[in-house]
Amino acid sequence: MSSSWKMHPVTQLFLARFREFIRQPEAVFWSYVFPLVMMIALGLAFRSEPMEAISIVVQDGGGAELLAETLRGSKSLIVSSGTELQCRQQLRAGQSELIVVAETNNSAAGYRFVFDPTRPGSIHARDVVNDVLQRAAGRQDPLKTTDVAIAEPGSRYIDFLVPGLIGMGLMGGGVWGVGYAIVDMRIRQVLKRFMGTPMKKPHFVAAMMFSRMIFMIPEIIVVLLVSRFLFGVINHGSYLNVMLLIVLGAFEFAGIGLLIASRAKTLEAVSGLMNLAMVPMWIGSGIFFSAKRFPEFVQPLIGLLPLTPLISALRQVMQEGAGTIAILPEIAVISVWGVLTFAVAIRIFRWE
Amino acid sequence: MSLAIECRQLTKTWPGNPPVEAVRGVNLQVERGTCFGVLGPNGAGKTTTIEICEGLVQATSGDAYVLGKNWATQADEIRQEIGISLQETRLSEKLTVLETLTLFRSFYRSGMNPEDAIAKVSLQEKSNARIKSLSGGQRQRVAVATALVGNPRLLFLDEPTTGLDPQSRRDLWRIITEFREAGGTVLLTTHYMDEAERLCDKVAIFDRGRILAIDTPQKLISDLGAEHVVVFTVSGESAAALQDDFGISLPGVISVRIESEHRCLSVREPHIAIPALLALINERSLRLTSLTTRQATLEDVFVHYAGHRLTDENSGAVR
Numbered sequence: 001m002s003s004s005w006k007m008h009p010v011t012q013l014f015l016a017r018f019r020e021f022i023r024q025p026e027a028v029f030w031s032y033v034f035p036l037v038m039m040i041a042l043g044l045a046f047r048s049e050p051m052e053a054i055s056i057v058v059q060d061g062g063g064a065e066l067l068a069e070t071l072r073g074s075k076s077l078i079v080s081s082g083t084e085l086q087c088r089q090q091l092r093a094g095q096s097e098l099i100v101v102a103e104t105n106n107s108a109a110g111y112r113f114v115f116d117p118t119r120p121g122s123i124h125a126r127d128v129v130n131d132v133l134q135r136a137a138g139r140q141d142p143l144k145t146t147d148v149a150i151a152e153p154g155s156r157y158i159d160f161l162v163p164g165l166i167g168m169g170l171m172g173g174g175v176w177g178v179g180y181a182i183v184d185m186r187i188r189q190v191l192k193r194f195m196g197t198p199m200k201k202p203h204f205v206a207a208m209m210f211s212r213m214i215f216m217i218p219e220i221i222v223v224l225l226v227s228r229f230l231f232g233v234i235n236h237g238s239y240l241n242v243m244l245l246i247v248l249g250a251f252e253f254a255g256i257g258l259l260i261a262s263r264a265k266t267l268e269a270v271s272g273l274m275n276l277a278m279v280p281m282w283i284g285s286g287i288f289f290s291a292k293r294f295p296e297f298v299q300p301l302i303g304l305l306p307l308t309p310l311i312s313a314l315r316q317v318m319q320e321g322a323g324t325i326a327i328l329p330e331i332a333v334i335s336v337w338g339v340l341t342f343a344v345a346i347r348i349f350r351w352e
Numbered sequence: 353m354s355l356a357i358e359c360r361q362l363t364k365t366w367p368g369n370p371p372v373e374a375v376r377g378v379n380l381q382v383e384r385g386t387c388f389g390v391l392g393p394n395g396a397g398k399t400t401t402i403e404i405c406e407g408l409v410q411a412t413s414g415d416a417y418v419l420g421k422n423w424a425t426q427a428d429e430i431r432q433e434i435g436i437s438l439q440e441t442r443l444s445e446k447l448t449v450l451e452t453l454t455l456f457r458s459f460y461r462s463g464m465n466p467e468d469a470i471a472k473v474s475l476q477e478k479s480n481a482r483i484k485s486l487s488g489g490q491r492q493r494v495a496v497a498t499a500l501v502g503n504p505r506l507l508f509l510d511e512p513t514t515g516l517d518p519q520s521r522r523d524l525w526r527i528i529t530e531f532r533e534a535g536g537t538v539l540l541t542t543h544y545m546d547e548a549e550r551l552c553d554k555v556a557i558f559d560r561g562r563i564l565a566i567d568t569p570q571k572l573i574s575d576l577g578a579e580h581v582v583v584f585t586v587s588g589e590s591a592a593a594l595q596d597d598f599g600i601s602l603p604g605v606i607s608v609r610i611e612s613e614h615r616c617l618s619v620r621e622p623h624i625a626i627p628a629l630l631a632l633i634n635e636r637s638l639r640l641t642s643l644t645t646r647q648a649t650l651e652d653v654f655v656h657y658a659g660h661r662l663t664d665e666n667s668g669a670v671r
Binding site: 007008009011012013015016019020023024188189190192193194195196197198199352 | 406407408428431432434436438440441442443444446447451454455456457458459460461482498502
């Protein structure tokens with residue numbers, strides 16, 4: 001009977017959550033628009049150009065004009081010039097990768113490269129400039145080499161970024177959506193009021209969880225569509241696997257949100273706890289750059305953070321087309337987090 | 353017929369440093385089909401007692417039976433049969449009245465239509481309005497409707513009219529009276545004595561975690577032995593030096609107390625006490641600046657038992 005389904009407490013609690021959510025335009029805006037803005041901004045900032053010209057600067061002085069003219073002969077260089085002070089400033093500001101100085105104090109022609117050896121761009125610039133100058137001075141390369149350009153699908157930064165942002169959205173949505181809502185209800189004494197009715201606690205928790213999963217779906221669809229049409233990001237795996245990961249991720253972070261909110265009495269307390277939980281994952285779980293960049297000894301720890309396996313599995317599916325079997329270890333870690341946090345949260349939950 | 357509520361030797365000590373003894377040995381019995389009022393100042397242990405009966409707070413010791421059932425073993429059955437309104441619940445502002453009541457109705461096995469609950473509190477025209485747009489009195493009526501929607505046999509109302517305007521208070525009194533006339537039992541707390549006198553068949557006066565007296569309001573007043581109160585003020589050179597018990601020796605005066613600048617005499621026969629009072633004032637060369645008489649109320653009962661006014665908030669316990 002449809003009316004008994006409609007009057008089930010889980011349905012009604014879910015509807016209440018859903019109505020509260022959609023009747024709060026700012027909440028809808030932030031959960032749906034923020035990930036998009038982030039993706040578009042980062043996608044534009046880190047877009048992969050087929051051939052990127054290198055900016056370098058020639059320091060004023062004897063022989064500087066000739067030097068600059070030689071370098072301008074190369075298409076891969078953008079050459080400017082300036083005083084020593086200006087050069088240093090350009091280097092610092094990242095406007096130039098390299099300072100080139102013509103040596104004048106000895107009889108043989110020579111050049112000095114000034115750069116920061118920790119900047120990969122600067123090392124590349126040094127090699128390119130060196131080649132150009134050596135060839136101009138008459139160097140003959142003994143070996144003949146040929147370049148073949150290919151495009152590996154899913155290898156751009158934006159392809160890497162989109163699964164990371166989906167993971168971040170799942171984390172933020174779950175932790176904030178559940179954590180904040182629960183503490184708010186506790187403060188308003190709504191939880192206590194519910195405890196005075198025959199409402200069953202698992203019904204309440206289930207409704208919070210379902211509402212999280214449902215709210216996530218449009219958010220993810222929007223991110224996938226916009227990334228597809230704006231940046232050509234293609235899912236190389238099955239959409240069923242993406243969906244599975246999204247549902248599991250929503251479940252996992254709803255559990256974490258529930259745990260964080262299980263005892264907090266004020267919004268300030270819960271905000272602090274939520275940030276405490278999320279900051280390590282923002283940094284460590286590989287949203288914006290690979291988590292593999294961290295030293296070897298912290299890798300086991302990073303791998304166990306709730307967000308790391310989720311993003312890693314999403315990338316395997318979307319970038320490499322991995323199947324369900326390949327992501328089973330990640331699915332296991334995500335599920336353990338979800339089940340564990342729910343179990344602990346329900347045990348220690350404060351209803352009043 | 354079993355009692356609606358029975359409390360035996362209830363105590364509740366909130367842990368803390370120092371621990372707070374909110375309830376210290378409360379015995380009370382509420383008969384079915386009656387309205388029972390729990391009176392007392394803030395911090396008297398009213399809310400803690402009612403919340404023990406509602407199953408929201410666990411007593412430190414003692415027993416509470418509700419509708420003949422025990423909280424320890426039959427909690428869900430009790431919850432199906434009671435309706436509660438907490439002292440302070442802020443229902444979700446984004447939901448409409450009807451949505452809120454439909455939500456609460458879904459928690460109960462049986463009950464009334466949400467629309468009928470709305471009609472009971474006369475909010476039909478606000479049915480599709482969001483809680484946000486309602487006045488304080490209307491919100492309180494919604495809160496009472498959420499307590500009624502499960503068709504309870506027993507209604508708990510914790511300070512249902514505190515902070516409401518007179519019209520809203522009367523609206524709620526009507527709802528409570530109708531519920532009781534239909535055979536329901538009501539336990540309410542209040543610190544308005546007029547509310548208790550008007551609604552309650554029986555009242556218990558609480559102070560500092562204990563019950564000072566339980567009876568019908570009329571009986572409590574007549575037991576004072578003085579059903580009238582003479583309130584007066586005096587001025588004059590010697591007024592400031594007057595003793596606190598000025599007037600106690602006059603004929604027909606039972607007790608004397610001071611309420612800010614007013615002196616109140618509880619008297620059995622005002623027609624004897626008043627002339628004697630006027631003569632005494634003359635004799636001391638004082639000037640009478642005001643004189644009124646009124647019927648004794650529950651407030652006088654409370655003052656008699658507790659030795660201080662209900663509006664005092666200097667008692668030690670927490671809510």
